[in-house]
Amino acid sequence: MTTSAKGLVIGAPRSGSGKTTVTLGLLRALNRRGLRAQGLKCGPDYIDPAFHTVASGRDSINLDAWSMTPEMVASLAAGTLQDTDVALCEASMGLFDGVPAPQGRSGASADVAAALGWPVLLVMDVSGQSQTAAAIVKGCATYDPRVRVAGVVINKVASPRHHLLVVNAIEALGIPVLGALPRQEAITLPERHLGLVQARETNDLDARLDAMADFVAAHVDLDRILAIAVPFAAAPAPTPVLPPPAQRIALAQDAAFSFFYPHLAREWHSAGAELIPFSPLNDEAPAPDSDLCWLPGGYPELHAGRLAAAQNFLNGLRRFAQAKPVHGECGGYMTLGTMLTDANGETHRMAGLLSVSTSFAKRKMNLGYREAETCAASPLGPKATRLRGHEFHYATITDPGNDTPFAMTRDVYGGAATPAGSQRGLVSGSFFHVIARAD
Structure with a gap:
């Protein structure tokens, strides 16, 4: 099973950093460019993939490194990326957050990145800090040698001075900052007790996604983000996940x-x-x-x-x-x-x-x-x-x-x-x- 699509994982040090906004904005913005952009989701989550699907016009799927073997993860991803130009795999929680398990099977998004051989675009909420953001980026970049942080998008930038301090500190590590999102409270999705309200129930969803795409495209370098995506290192073999329970x-x-x-x-x-x-x-x-x-x-x-x-x-x-x-x-x-x-x-x-x-x-x-x-x-x-x-x-x-x-x-x-x-x-x-x- 082969595919020419390139991919990357959109991760963060913690939940609430802006991964979903960046992922949805990029999917819709790349789609508007005429690219076949595909969403994927790390971990057990029903709601985010439905938003990916609306943003890109292509069905998103989940890749779970605890429930699935690395071979299953790679096989599912490859089967999803036929006729695709670029895949954006949204991480869950913090990049390395998982459960006690052998390496590669903890359920962490880092395990998915390692199984696919894809780099990570790290989304950093830099509110309340400046140069310290670089220390967190360095930690994420060196914590797991299987995972390569290829770029950073900083979020909730307060001012030009704040931008300068954060970008200079991160780029001194040799890791490029590929976007800087200012504080923006208007672009949100409604929430419910199990997470976001479902895509099919969200009022004016296309307008919200267009606003996210406009916001992200105005503040990140789409070409440089596309340039850090890479294809699979090898063609994954088809690996069944669960047989159908009936005809x-x-x-x-x-x-x-x-x-x-x-x-x-x-x-x-x-x-x-x-x-x-x-x-x-x-x-x-x-x-x-x-x-x-x-x-x-x-x-x-x-x-x-x-x-x-x-x-x-x-x-x-x-x-x-x-x-x-x-x-x-x-x-x-x-x-x-x-x-x-x-x-x-x-x-x-x-x-x-x-x-x-x-x-x-x-x-x-x-x-x-x-x-x-x-x-x-x-x-x-x-x-x-x-x-x-x-x-x-x-x-x-x-x-x-x-x-x-x-x-x-x-x-x-x-x-x-x-x-x-x-x-x-x-x-x-x-x-x-x-x-x-x-x-």
């Missing part, structure tokens, strides 16, 4: 069920599977000639009343489950349960295919990587199938019900495996989002 897959897709990883859709389609979308919010049932129904995560708690009233959807789902498998992740799992309590404390009756009840009124953040081993045969494989993925939710279980567990899961910090999710007959679900099979 024809009815996939819930709307504002309540949108957290489905694009790399799975791409891989399953490439393997010959067919994804058949339907909208529970529009009271649509899964296509009865499908082989499997998949309910992804999303925001069912924001639409619980509408889902409870969607009798065609609920009755169609119940009929489907009598003969064919149904699997739900996170929000989909909540929908398969008996009751869902929304943030206002109002209780809504769900599908009742699993005996669990959940609540968004009683909130507790659950966040982190998980390794799962299934307790019985399921759409994801035979009993004892090992999977890697994550949890990210605020909902809590108010009544676990009496179903058997879907899987035994453990975190990455040495804790004991604990039961997770529910399985009853052909129906299964949990808060666990699968990313890849465990190697």
Whole structure:
């Protein structure tokens, strides 16, 4: 598998430095130049790739160095970059932030940069500092010999004097400053409890992205940024991430069920599977000639009343489950349960295919990587199938019900495996989002 596309990773020393603004602005600005710019995202994140897709007009995917082997990361990236000129891979959190794991498998964005052989464009929030910014850049440039910081964009520059002090200090290290963004509060994207509001729900998104592109293009050197991007060092071999769970897959897709990883859709389609979308919010049932129904995560708690009233959807789902498998992740799992309590404390009756009840009124953040081993045969494989993925939710279980567990899961910090999710007959679900099979 070969591609002529060049790429780079857009990283930062910490979250909130401006990576997303720079990435989206560059994608849209390069797209307007006529270049085929492709977005990618490090780590488990459903929301940023959707914004990449709108900014560039090309589907973005996630590359996760904990759930995926380096070979999987490189194979997925190469498969995404066909007919592409340049790829911008947005990092998550700080460049080296990950979990305890062998080098290359910590989930840090630096691991993705190393797997792809791509340089890093470092975005630095320099508010409240001047020459000290160079010390942080030097630390990032020397911390991991696998990673090369090829340039810097400084953000939140307060004045010409501030600009001079910061740029002179960084460039004395031999690392070029390729852009300087002044303080700008007007260009923002709305946020929600799991991060940004989804792209499909953001008002005037194209206008916001155009404003980001104008802002970034006015303050960074697009040509020099393109010049630091490099192609793959070698052609990655195709490496499957997760086999399709069925031939024809009815996939819930709307504002309540949108957290489905694009790399799975791409891989399953490439393997010959067919994804058949339907909208529970529009009271649509899964296509009865499908082989499997998949309910992804999303925001069912924001639409619980509408889902409870969607009798065609609920009755169609119940009929489907009598003969064919149904699997739900996170929000989909909540929908398969008996009751869902929304943030206002109002209780809504769900599908009742699993005996669990959940609540968004009683909130507790659950966040982190998980390794799962299934307790019985399921759409994801035979009993004892090992999977890697994550949890990210605020909902809590108010009544676990009496179903058997879907899987035994453990975190990455040495804790004991604990039961997770529910399985009853052909129906299964949990808060666990699968990313890849465990190697």
